[in-house]
Amino acid sequence: MNRNGPVALVFHTLFLAFLLAPILVVCVVAFTSQGYLSLPTEGLSLRWLKAIGDNPEFARAFRDSLLLGAVSSTIAVAFSVPAALAIARHQFRGREAITALFLSPLMVPHIVLGIAFLRFFTQIGLGGTFAGLVLSHVVIILPFALRLILAASTGMDRSIENAAASLGATSWTTFRRVTLPLILPGVASGWVLAFINSFDEVTMTVFIASPETTTLPVRLFLYIQDNIDPLVAAVSASLIFMTVAAMLVLDRLYGLERLLVGRGQE
Amino acid sequence: MTAVDAHKSLAKSLIDSPDTAADSAPPPRPERRPLAPYLLSLPALALFAVLLLVPLVMTGLLSLNSFGFYTGIQDVWQLGNYIDIVTDDYFHEIFLRTFRIAVVVTLLCAVLGAPEAYILRRMRSPWRGLCLLIVLGPLLISVVSRTLGWALLFGSTGIINTALMAVGLIATPIEFMYTETGVIIALTHVLVPFMVLSVWASLQRLDPQVENAALSLGAKPFTVLRRVVLPQVVPGILSGSIIVFALAASAFATPAIIGGRRLKVAATLAYDEFLNTLNWPLGAAIAMLLLLANIVIIVGCNRLVERRYKQVFE
Numbered sequence: 018m019n020r021n022g023p024v025a026l027v028f029h030t031l032f033l034a035f036l037l038a039p040i041l042v043v044c045v046v047a048f049t050s051q052g053y054l055s056l057p058t059e060g061l062s063l064r065w066l067k068a069i070g071d072n073p074e075f076a077r078a079f080r081d082s083l084l085l086g087a088v089s090s091t092i093a094v095a096f097s098v099p100a101a102l103a104i105a106r107h108q109f110r111g112r113e114a115i116t117a118l119f120l121s122p123l124m125v126p127h128i129v130l131g132i133a134f135l136r137f138f139t140q141i142g143l144g145g146t147f148a149g150l151v152l153s154h155v156v157i158i159l160p161f162a163l164r165l166i167l168a169a170s171t172g173m174d175r176s177i178e179n180a181a182a183s184l185g186a187t188s189w190t191t192f193r194r195v196t197l198p199l200i201l202p203g204v205a206s207g208w209v210l211a212f213i214n215s216f217d218e219v220t221m222t223v224f225i226a227s228p229e230t231t232t233l234p235v236r237l238f239l240y241i242q243d244n245i246d247p248l249v250a251a252v253s254a255s256l257i258f259m260t261v262a263a264m265l266v267l268d269r270l271y272g273l274e275r276l277l278v279g280r281g282q283e
Numbered sequence: 284m285t286a287v288d289a290h291k292s293l294a295k296s297l298i299d300s301p302d303t304a305a306d307s308a309p310p311p312r313p314e315r316r317p318l319a320p321y322l323l324s325l326p327a328l329a330l331f332a333v334l335l336l337v338p339l340v341m342t343g344l345l346s347l348n349s350f351g352f353y354t355g356i357q358d359v360w361q362l363g364n365y366i367d368i369v370t371d372d373y374f375h376e377i378f379l380r381t382f383r384i385a386v387v388v389t390l391l392c393a394v395l396g397a398p399e400a401y402i403l404r405r406m407r408s409p410w411r412g413l414c415l416l417i418v419l420g421p422l423l424i425s426v427v428s429r430t431l432g433w434a435l436l437f438g439s440t441g442i443i444n445t446a447l448m449a450v451g452l453i454a455t456p457i458e459f460m461y462t463e464t465g466v467i468i469a470l471t472h473v474l475v476p477f478m479v480l481s482v483w484a485s486l487q488r489l490d491p492q493v494e495n496a497a498l499s500l501g502a503k504p505f506t507v508l509r510r511v512v513l514p515q516v517v518p519g520i521l522s523g524s525i526i527v528f529a530l531a532a533s534a535f536a537t538p539a540i541i542g543g544r545r546l547k548v549a550a551t552l553a554y555d556e557f558l559n560t561l562n563w564p565l566g567a568a569i570a571m572l573l574l575l576a577n578i579v580i581i582v583g584c585n586r587l588v589e590r591r592y593k594q595v596f597e
Contacts, residue, residue: 020405021402025398025405028399028402028404029414032395032399033414033417036418036421036475036476037417038432038436039431040421040424040429040432041432042432042435042436042442043428043431044437059555077522087369093326096328096330098326100326100328102323103324104320106317107320107323109321112320115324115328118328119327119331119333121335122424124577124578125339126573126574126577126582127533127535128533128535128550128553129339129342129533129571129574129577131338131341132566132570133338133570134338134340136567137341137344140341152334156329156331158503159330169497171506172553176570213423217424217426217535218429219426219535220423220535221537223554230455234425234427237425237427241540242539242543245431249431250431253425253428253432256425257424261420264423268416273419
């Protein structure tokens with residue numbers, strides 16, 4: 018009875034085409050055999066993908082992005098786990114205010130954070146350093162990690178912990194051997210979501226990155242502002258391929274819908 | 284609980300997850316160590332105090348300083364930057380344009396995203412998962428890559444113009460690059476998944492049997508849509524609109540690439556003041572106004588939506 022009519026299906030097809038068109042165009046242009054931008058392209062080749070190798074600054078930015086994402090999400094998770102446990106299982110004065118504070122970076126435009134961090138880091142001598150990038154990324158990705166870890170710790174069965182405690186385990190042992198394994202799915206997916214958000218961030222990072230220490234999206238952005246050529250399409254396309262691969266793995270492991278919407282439906 | 288949470292705030296809607304702490308009370312349990320929660324959240328609290336509150340306060344103070352081309356930043360306290368912004372037509376135009384773009388993008392996202400979420404919900408199992416992946420997937424792809432795609436499509440020899448001219452709809456290429464139309468199209472593409480997410484969350488609470496009941500009582504499909512489905516998803520559309528509006532008004536990368544230097548919005552204006560003109564106090568004042576507008580809109584609209592649709596949330 019609840020089926021989509023022909024009008025709905027046409028709308029749906031156009032909607033998907035709208036969403037996919039710019040992404041597919043980037044991927045097609047990446048394989049052009051010509052030395053300039055042309056669509057439709059006449060021949061296919063891998064020359065532009067190979068050209069990425071001749072531009073070491075992209076490779077270096079990519080490596081820095083990976084490292085930055087890994088380090089800052091690990092730190093964000095390390096700060097989030099105790100905070101999530103406190104919020105999830107204690108009733109205390111200021112609990113709502115603390116939760117709101119931890120989630121507040123989502124409400125502050127990244128352009129404002131970029132300006133604020135630029136000013137702050139220049140004053141304390143961290144301007145243009147990798148440490149500055151890490152610290153700022155920890156702040157903006159912590160809410161993403163916290164939310165998923167919070168969800169995992171709220172749904173946890175406390176009686177197992179009580180059993181461990183009554184059998185004589187210290188609170189550290191209980192945490193390490195009982196609590197942590199139980200909330201591990203939330204911790205792992207929180208880490209992944211934090212990593213993705215760090216890896217894709219451009220608006221804030223463009224203010225605090227320096228030519229020596231920069232991320233791939235920032236390098237791409239600055240390059241595109243000067244000129245658009247098949248090389249940036251090739252870099253973007255490789256990024257898209259990697260994201261799609263990561264997405265498929267994530268979907269298998271955790272469920273993309275669950276990660277983005279909350280509880281899955283099926 | 285999932286959908287209820289989804290509407291509560293921008294923060295939650297952005298990455299909703301079930302049963303969050305702020306709403307579900309923890310199990311009542313005698314507190315043996317009343318200091319424990321504070322000690323547990325202390326590291327993150329200290330981190331946020333130093334790395335979030337201090338930089339924001341410093342930016343607020345910076346916005347009160349003055350700037351001279353030969354003297355640099357002057358350590359005086361005055362409201363000159365704010366007065367400049369409020370009285371100068373150049374700034375009026377940019378803020379008005381930012382507001383206009385954000386409104387149009389929000390409307391387009393609502394018109395496109397809400398029906399799509401409804402269609403997605405009515406799809407059957409393998410297709411639904413696949414289509415949801417296509418709709419939500421772009422959220423994980425860098426904004427720069429997605430905007431680059433539009434820049435490639437938009438060029439005067441780009442696919443869109445070539446196709447429109449081949450069909451005979453237009454005689455001369457339409458200017459998309461460096462125009463508001465171009466920025467609006469690209470921003471709608473970047474932000475529409477948030478609207479689908481928000482409406483999708485509110486649809487989860489709609490029992491399909493209610494629609495069937497209305498149909499079996501003789502209502503026409505359009506009546507069911509208007510009288511049964513729409514009232515349930517309006518809160519989802521509204522909270523999605525808050526997110527989209529807030530993100531569109533402060534968007535940076537997309538307007539910077541599509542709009543370029545010629546078509547400035549508030550965020551690219553602040554960027555130019557900071558990194559090109561080097562007038563940091565003025566840039567900081569623009570940032571403060573953006574932050575204030577963002578918070579007023581998010582908090583104010585959330586209040587309004589929650590009060591108006593109280594019965595739906597409870």
